[in-house]
Amino acid sequence: MKKQLPALAALALVTACATRPPVPEAANGGAFVIERDLAGSHVARGEFKAITGVHRTFTAQLTGTWDGQTFTLVEDFVYDDGEKDKKTWKLQRVAPGEYTGTREDVVGTARGFQDGDVFRLEYDVRLPSENGKGRKVRFRDVLANDVDGKVLNTATVGWFGFRVGSVSLVMEPAEDGEE
Numbered sequence: 001m002k003k004q005l006p007a008l009a010a011l012a013l014v015t016a017c018a019t020r021p022p023v024p025e026a027a028n029g030g031a032f033v034i035e036r037d038l039a040g041s042h043v044a045r046g047e048f049k050a051i052t053g054v055h056r057t058f059t060a061q062l063t064g065t066w067d068g069q070t071f072t073l074v075e076d077f078v079y080d081d082g083e084k085d086k087k088t089w090k091l092q093r094v095a096p097g098e099y100t101g102t103r104e105d106v107v108g109t110a111r112g113f114q115d116g117d118v119f120r121l122e123y124d125v126r127l128p129s130e131n132g133k134g135r136k137v138r139f140r141d142v143l144a145n146d147v148d149g150k151v152l153n154t155a156t157v158g159w160f161g162f163r164v165g166s167v168s169l170v171m172e173p174a175e176d177g178e179e
Contacts, residue, residue, distance in 0.1 A: 030117065032143050034099070037151055038151065042063075042172060044060040046168055046170065048166075056080060060076060061076040099112035099113065101121070107124040110122065118144045120142050125137055137165075141154070152168075152171075154166070154168045155167040
């Protein structure tokens, strides 16, 4: 049994790292529906944390539109170090509560789906690296409403089944002048 303990501990660690993020504790504002709850203009404030110690905060201006079949979300990011980035999600509804999607940096196709009162989005991204090849990581997002009308988004970032980072952000409808 003693010889099995390290193997069981390693298996438990890998399994825990590879799981989907839990529903945020403050998420109790009713069912999140992406084409309803992110339509229009929103402001997102968040942070990325890596196990390497990298910590970046950012603000993003979001604009969401729904045409009855495809939800488009334009994200204009400004990071705390001044770097700017723009990404555009295209999420197509393929069945009730199920979506497939693309974004400029997504490898392959993203999968989005309703999971009770939350929306989950799973996708691979190739992050830039010093050698120019990039590193493919897996994002697992969960989006939920809170009672104040904000959208909470938490994500785990994994690499070969190990959790290497996390993202958390809060999105709220843009006030006049915030767009």
